[in-house]
Amino acid sequence: MEEKPVRLDPWASAVKLEYDKLFRYFGIKPFQEVLPRVSQVFGDPLHLMRRGVIFGHRDYDKILEAYKSGERVALVTGFMPSGKFHFGHKMVADQIIYYQKLGFEIFIVIADAEAYAVRKLDRKKVIEIGLYEYVANLIALGLEKNKHTHIYFQTNYEKPYYRLIQMFSRKITMAEMEAIYGDLEPGKVVAALTQAADILHPQLEYFGGFKYVVVPVGADQDPHIRFTRDIADRFENELGLRRPASTYHRFQTGLDGNKMSSSRPDYTIFLSDPVDVAVRKLKRALTGGRATVEEQRRLGGVPENCTIYEFYVYHLLQDDRELARIYSECKEGRLLCGPDKQYAAELLAKFLEEHQRRLEKARDRVLDYVEPPEF
Amino acid sequence: MEEKPVRLDPWASAVKLEYDKLFRYFGIKPFQEVLPRVSQVFGDPLHLMRRGVIFGHRDYDKILEAYKSGERVALVTGFMPSGKFHFGHKMVADQIIYYQKLGFEIFIVIADAEAYAVRKLDRKKVIEIGLYEYVANLIALGLEKNKHTHIYFQTNYEKPYYRLIQMFSRKITMAEMEAIYGDLEPGKVVAALTQAADILHPQLEYFGGFKYVVVPVGADQDPHIRFTRDIADRFENELGLRRPASTYHRFQTGLDGNKMSSSRPDYTIFLSDPVDVAVRKLKRALTGGRATVEEQRRLGGVPENCTIYEFYVYHLLQDDRELARIYSECKEGRLLCGPDKQYAAELLAKFLEEHQRRLEKARDRVLDYVEPPEF
Numbered sequence: 001m002e003e004k005p006v007r008l009d010p011w012a013s014a015v016k017l018e019y020d021k022l023f024r025y026f027g028i029k030p031f032q033e034v035l036p037r038v039s040q041v042f043g044d045p046l047h048l049m050r051r052g053v054i055f056g057h058r059d060y061d062k063i064l065e066a067y068k069s070g071e072r073v074a075l076v077t078g079f080m081p082s083g084k085f086h087f088g089h090k091m092v093a094d095q096i097i098y099y100q101k102l103g104f105e106i107f108i109v110i111a112d113a114e115a116y117a118v119r120k121l122d123r124k125k126v127i128e129i130g131l132y133e134y135v136a137n138l139i140a141l142g143l144e145k146n147k148h149t150h151i152y153f154q155t156n157y158e159k160p161y162y163r164l165i166q167m168f169s170r171k172i173t174m175a176e177m178e179a180i181y182g183d184l185e186p187g188k189v190v191a192a193l194t195q196a197a198d199i200l201h202p203q204l205e206y207f208g209g210f211k212y213v214v215v216p217v218g219a220d221q222d223p224h225i226r227f228t229r230d231i232a233d234r235f236e237n238e239l240g241l242r243r244p245a246s247t248y249h250r251f252q253t254g255l256d257g258n259k260m261s262s263s264r265p266d267y268t269i270f271l272s273d274p275v276d277v278a279v280r281k282l283k284r285a286l287t288g289g290r291a292t293v294e295e296q297r298r299l300g301g302v303p304e305n306c307t308i309y310e311f312y313v314y315h316l317l318q319d320d321r322e323l324a325r326i327y328s329e330c331k332e333g334r335l336l337c338g339p340d341k342q343y344a345a346e347l348l349a350k351f352l353e354e355h356q357r358r359l360e361k362a363r364d365r366v367l368d369y370v371e372p373p374e375f
Numbered sequence: 376m377e378e379k380p381v382r383l384d385p386w387a388s389a390v391k392l393e394y395d396k397l398f399r400y401f402g403i404k405p406f407q408e409v410l411p412r413v414s415q416v417f418g419d420p421l422h423l424m425r426r427g428v429i430f431g432h433r434d435y436d437k438i439l440e441a442y443k444s445g446e447r448v449a450l451v452t453g454f455m456p457s458g459k460f461h462f463g464h465k466m467v468a469d470q471i472i473y474y475q476k477l478g479f480e481i482f483i484v485i486a487d488a489e490a491y492a493v494r495k496l497d498r499k500k501v502i503e504i505g506l507y508e509y510v511a512n513l514i515a516l517g518l519e520k521n522k523h524t525h526i527y528f529q530t531n532y533e534k535p536y537y538r539l540i541q542m543f544s545r546k547i548t549m550a551e552m553e554a555i556y557g558d559l560e561p562g563k564v565v566a567a568l569t570q571a572a573d574i575l576h577p578q579l580e581y582f583g584g585f586k587y588v589v590v591p592v593g594a595d596q597d598p599h600i601r602f603t604r605d606i607a608d609r610f611e612n613e614l615g616l617r618r619p620a621s622t623y624h625r626f627q628t629g630l631d632g633n634k635m636s637s638s639r640p641d642y643t644i645f646l647s648d649p650v651d652v653a654v655r656k657l658k659r660a661l662t663g664g665r666a667t668v669e670e671q672r673r674l675g676g677v678p679e680n681c682t683i684y685e686f687y688v689y690h691l692l693q694d695d696r697e698l699a700r701i702y703s704e705c706k707e708g709r710l711l712c713g714p715d716k717q718y719a720a721e722l723l724a725k726f727l728e729e730h731q732r733r734l735e736k737a738r739d740r741v742l743d744y745v746e747p748p749e750f
Contacts, residue, residue, distance in 0.1 A: 113541035120545060123613075155538040162537040163530040163748060166488035169565040170495060177561060186552060189564045190544040206749070238498075239750070373538065374581070375614070 019055055019248075022219060026226070028056040028248060034064065041068045046098045048091060048249060050320065051313050054216070056248035058225065063214045063245045067102070072211035074202050075099040076244070078109035078195075081130035082119055083262020084270040085137040088252040091314055093141045095216045095249075105148040105211060109198045110134060112373070113154035117187035127153070127373060131366045137271050138369075139362035140355055145369055150207075154194055156373035160206040164197040164239075165190070171234040172227075180223045196228045199244050200235075213244040218251055252314055255285035255307050272359065275352050279345045282308070288330070289337040301330040301337065308337075308344045316347040394430055394623075397594060401601070403431040403623060409439065416443050421473045423466060423624060425695065426688050429591070431623035433600065438589045438620045442477070447586035449577050450474040451619070453484035453570075456505035457494055458637020459645040460512040463627040466689055468516045470591045470624075480523040480586060484573045485509060487748070488529035492562035502528070502748060506741045512646050513744075514737035515730055520744055525582075529569055531748035535581040539572040539614075540565070546609040547602075555598045571603045574619050575610075588619040593626055627689055630660035630682050647734065650727050654720045657683070663705070664712040676705040676712065683712075683719045691722040 022028040031054050038045045041064045048054045067073050077092055100106050110130040115121045135151060143149070172193075174184065181188050203210050217225060229243040236242065254260040254267035261268060269278050288302030288309065303309035309330070317323045329335035397403040406429050413420045416439045423429045442448050452467055475481050485505040490496045510526060518524070547568075549559065556563050578585050592600060604618040611617065629635040629642035636643060644653050663677030663684065678684035684705065692698045704710035 113538075117541055117545040123542075155541055156534055159531055160749070162540075163488075163750075165537075166492055166530055166565060166569070167498075169560075169562040170492040172561050174560055185544075185549055186547050186564050186568065187544040189561050190541060190568065193561065193565065194541070374535070375538075 019219060022056055022222065022248070026222060028058060028222065029060075031055050031057050031060070031247065034060050037061070037064050042102055046095060047318060047320075048094060048314070051323075052250075053091070053314060054095075054247050054249045056219070057246060058229075059243065059245035060214065060247060063212055066212040067104075072105065072209075073103075074105035074107060074211045074213050076107045076109075076199050076202060076213050076215050077217075078111050078198055079130070079134045080111045080115055080119070081126050081134055082115050082121055083129070083133075084272060085133045086260060086262060086268045086270045087311070087315055088260045088268075089134070089137070090141065090271060091249060091252060092216060093138050093143070095247075096138065097142045099214075100144060100146075100149065103148075104214075105202065105208070106143075106150065107198075107202050108138070108149075108151045110151065110153045110370070111191075111195075111198075113194055114191040116155075118185075118191050123375075131370070131372055132363055133272070135366045135370050136359055136362045139365055140271075140358035143369075145365075149369075151370040153370070153373050154198070156371060158206065160204050161197055161201045164201055164204075165193045167235070167239075168193045168196050168231055172231065176227070176230075180227055192224075192227065195224055196231045199225075199228045200232055200241050203241055204239070210240060210242070212242075215244050215246045217246055217248060219248045222246070222248065253307050253310055255281055257286040257305075257307060269348070271352070271355055273352070275349050275356075278352055279349055282311070282345050282348055283341050285341070287337045287341070293336060296336060297333040300333040301335070303327050303330045306330070308341055311344055311348070316344060316351065394594060397431060397597065397623070401597060403433060403597065404435075406430050406432050406435070406622065409435050412436070412439050417477055421470060422693060422695075423469060423689070426698075427625075428466070428689060429470075429622050429624045431594070432621060433604075434618065434620035435589065435622060438587055441587040447480065447584075448478075449480035449482060449586045449588050451482040451484075451574050451577060451588050451590050452592075453486050453573055454505070454509045455486045455490055455494070456501050456509055457490050457496055458504070458508075459647060460508045461635060461637060461643045461645045462686070462690055463635045463643075464509070464512070465516065465646060466624060466627060467591060468513050468518070470622075471513065472517045474589075475519060475521075475524065478523075479589075480577065480583070481518075481525065482573075482577050483513070483524075483526045485526065485528045485745070486566075486570075486573075488569055489566040491530075493560075493566050498750075506745070506747055507738055508647070510741045510745055511734055511737045514740055515646075515733035518744075524744075526745040528745070528748050529573070531746060533581065535579050536572055536576045539576055539579075540568045542610070542614075543568045543571050543606055547606065551602070551605075555602055567599075567602065570599055571606045574600075574603045575607055575616050578616055579614070585615060585617070587617075590619050590621045592621055592623060594623045597621070597623065628682050628685055630656055632661040632680075632682060644723070646727070646730055648727070650724050650731075653727055654724055657686070657720050657723055658716050660716070662712045662716070668711060671711060672708040675708040676710070678702050678705045681705070683716055686719055686723070691719060691726065 023030060034057060035045060035049060038049060063073060075096060077096060096106060112126045112130055115126045116123050130153060177189060177192060178184055181192060199215055201207055202213055215225060225246045232241040232243045252260045254264055256267040269281055285307045288304060288306035290296035290299055312323055312326060326335060398405060409432060410420060410424060413424060438448060450471060452471060471481060487501045487505055490501040491498050505528060552564060552567060553559055556567060574590055576582055577588055590600060600621045607616040607618045627635045629639055631642045644656055660682045663679060663681035665671035665674055687698055687701060701710060
């Protein structure tokens with residue numbers, strides 16, 4: 001065989017190809033550079049960090065140093081309650097819970113204002129989905145309720161948060177916003193300012209005073225991060241705001257190889273999918289298999305192109321050695337797609353069964369975690 | 376003499392010339408048409424109504440009918456805390472207090488967000504002026520504290536108010552806003568939506584439920600009223616909002632015949648001006664006098680062009696007969712500008728002395744009326 005010995009760095013080349021320009025042109029830095037320090041400061045890195053799913057960052061070193069020296073640190077993230085909670089969302093949930101266990105303060109926004117004003121969704125539906133899909137799944141995945149964990153709806157929060165939206169509107173121009181958002185409607189203008197307030201408000205005195213903030217986002221969200229960092233700079237003197245740090249993660253691929261999204265339910269596995277439905281979707285998934293069994297035995301599969309393998313990496317396997325074994329066996333043509341899918345389906349079914357038991361209970365507890373808007 | 380007998384309708388011609396197109400093209404109706412009904416329903420009309428200073432309205436008949444049949448009614452108005460409180464503001468204050476005495480609920484917004492974001496004023500200064508100029512003068516002029524009177528800063532109010540700003544952003548377009556506001560910056564977009572929330576929020580359940588709302592404004596503010604009425608229409612089903620009624624008042628003229636404005640302090644009398652300063656400004660004021668005393672005795676003065684006479688009409692004289700006497704004597708050349716200014720100065724001095732005594736006490740009470748933002 002002419003291929004190099006297998007190493008557990010399955011995404012390295014893909015990352016290079018796809019995200020290299022983020023490193024080169026936008027100042028995002030490779031996450032692997034801070035990974036050794038993560039181990040020193042936090043202990044075990046999250047599997048998404050180890051496996052290169054989280055591939056980039058801005059100012060993450062500042063978060064590590066702040067944490068190490070006992071300063072206050074917070075994670076801020078949000079969900080658009082526009083559809084059901086799927087495995088792409090779980091990737092964010094895993095990060096939230098990882099940081100919560102480390103002792104980070106947690107701020108989670110349910111972007112109901114944006115869902116209503118920009119996506120033009122029904123408001124009642126949005127609130128319901130926010131509660132019974134997003135918050136409930138976070139709880140079922142292990143989000144603890146504690147005094148440092150704040151979940152809120154954009155339309156049901158505190159005065160100083162809204163004050164920021166008003167104040168931020170002073171120091172940006174339409175041209176700056178158009179460069180990021182393209183054609184602007186009033187809804188988008190308000191949503192962008194609101195998003196900046198979502199990210200920056202935890203630093204205010206009212207919300208407990210200054211803390212270092214990290215925002216985990218998908219790579220496509222970096223313009224928002226840059227926009228918010230600019231606003232932080234402009235309000236550094238007046239409000240004491242500092243730039244947020246950020247990490248960048250790969251998207252989860254849909255089961256047909258395109259985007260995983262609520263709007264493509266056939267290629268997206270929701271955490272509330274009945275187990276048989278989820279398994280059926282998984283079994284139809286695009287793999288990195290060859291045209292014939294004979295060919296696959298001879299050349300090996302291509303796990304880099306396999307949505308099943310991605311599922312192992314992102315969700316189904318915590319153990320790196322087992323992941324490496326599957327990777328090797330696939331590459332070497334010893335593990336074929338049929339049995340592999342069967343194995344993944346078993347892991348998925350097991351996960352979903354347990355999760356859905358927790359989810360059912362979690363749905364009774366959402367109001368302990370968040371106060372929904374009255375209308 | 377070729378002139379017609381004097382009648383007490385000093386503004387009729389001016390109103391016609393200046394405001395006719397508001398009636399013709401924009402659907403504003405002459406206030407004098409509802410004036411008899413005002414007397415029937417409210418009793419004595421405010422002097423500004425009787426004298427045509429309030430010259431136009433939209434849907435005021437609905438306010439009268441609602442009041443008559445015991446339904447809930449409210450006045451909404453606001454102040455931009457960008458400079459000191461002057462007699463142009465007093466005209467609005469007189470209306471507020473008139474409606475408060477009738478039992479209207481009162482909502483007064485201090486537009487500190489707009490002052491900061493659009494006018495780009497210093498935030499601390501804006502809050503201070505809001506409290507110690509606007510609120511204090513309103514109290515000194517007679518605004519009572521009661522459970523139906525609400526004064527608030529835009530950056531320090533209740534959740535459902537901010538929710539409206541977010542929601543309104545969905546159902547308007549940039550083109551609609553540009554038609555009213557011209558070139559838009561994010562600050563203006565947010566300010567316009569906020570102003571609509573200022574006017575419409577009193578109808579929400581949270582703020583006590585539906586009430587008929589009237590907004591007294593200067594004629595130049597009608598585009599905002601139309602904009603807000605459009606928004607009300609678009610949220611009639613979803614939020615139960617109804618169009619506000621409005622009244623339109625003439626501007627007070629500056630003492631040089633141009634605009635009265637904080638930015639032109641030499642031609643504007645502030646209610647906190649030391650009496651001698653105020654009197655000195657008044658004595659320099661532009662009058663409707665003739666070139667020579669001889670000419671004035673022969674032709675009479677022109678009270679319609681006289682800023683002193685306007686001061687009588689708007690502020691200094693409550694008694695219509697006395698006003699009519701001065702008007703006649705001026706028209707007939709019997710009252711010259713010197714003695715007339717002297718008389719006005721005496722009335723002004725008397726008013727200011729009493730007012731400033733009350734103002735000093737009122738400044739200690741502003742925090743009973745309104746909660747200022749913390750930052």
